[in-house]
Amino acid sequence: MTHPTGFLTHAYYTIARAVAEAGVNADLFKHPELIPKTLKRRVSAELKRLAVLLRRLIFLMALQVELAPVKPRPGSNYFEKADGEPEARKVVFSVLPVPAGEAPDFLHGPITVPTRGPVPAAPLIARWEAMLDTLKHHKRRANCLARTIQRWKAEGEARPYIVPIPRTHAMPAALGIVSGGLTVQLIEALRDWPAADTS
Template sequence: MQVSDAFIAHGLEQARYVLFNVRNLTDMVRAPVTLRRGTAARARAQLKILETIVRRRLWLIALGLTLAPVRPRAATGPAPLAQGVEDVTQSFPSMPACRISLAGRAMDMQLHEGSVHFPCTVRASGPVPAAPIFARIIALHGLLSAPQAHAKRLARSLERLRRKGEARPVCMPDTGAFRLRAELGLVATALPGLINARLETWESSG
């Protein structure tokens, strides 16, 4: 199944747009110490969906790469930003580090938990710390600022897993696409089929 560069670029651009909206929602530029509980809940929900889409987007890129043999090289600085991408993280205050796993075993495991009601449970109230949410935003920004570099590292990780004889990964359908703006929702819906098509040669490649 062919995947055009335009499709990949469009998906990344839509993800950046949603991430920008989450930054605005949380007023990140002002670096508040706390967020209203409702605002934090909306931000976490959007970030969870966005993390899945970006992870899958990088999988799609990684599975389409042809890897050259690894050659030792001297340490270099960070990869240059893609054209039109602004590095906004320099203006952010110091935040706890957040790392988004790209090749974890539970990459696309989707847990469907039923709604359980506990009559005696008291819901927490009041503001919540903003730093963990800001850390997730910064981590996503890092992935979207240099997608090719992250996809290449992911491709090497997947190749190591394949050579170890790990079972072929399966990308599950996205059940949260309906919560997204239309453009990103279409991208999210298409990704599982595209990824699984590229994984069909998992056992026979190499």
């Protein structure tokens, strides 16, 4: 398991299994309309933890991609109207971390009294399905991210800083090993990142 591709294969199947089990154990594949609030909190916390591992896995895969030269392609007009009905929007799992924005609403104090009882399951199901879709098309997502990394290096961006994932000891053993391995592999893979352009 010392070979990077062997580790990547093991990490991919471990994370994929954990993401699938998180949704199946909560019966999200049945597309319920409402779920208990406690279940939503538990599954949301699990998916958030797995999202960090999935982003790191794709980032590590992107660092190992050898890119071919970019082929020019014809442009398209965004404002040109298409015939037929507009396509339904699809939730997309972002591979890049979200930049910091405004403080969350819960830090502004209570505005409305939280509702009790079941909550809608649709946002949680959409998030779970987006992660499953990312796992299905992981090579394409890694190639896209590799282009972004290539652009960052050309622009002289600073090397990303990889911090250990907190509370690894509380994860199941397989995920804990993958978490530690991803952190070590990413730190090693980023050693050849060019120095940041400070001029």
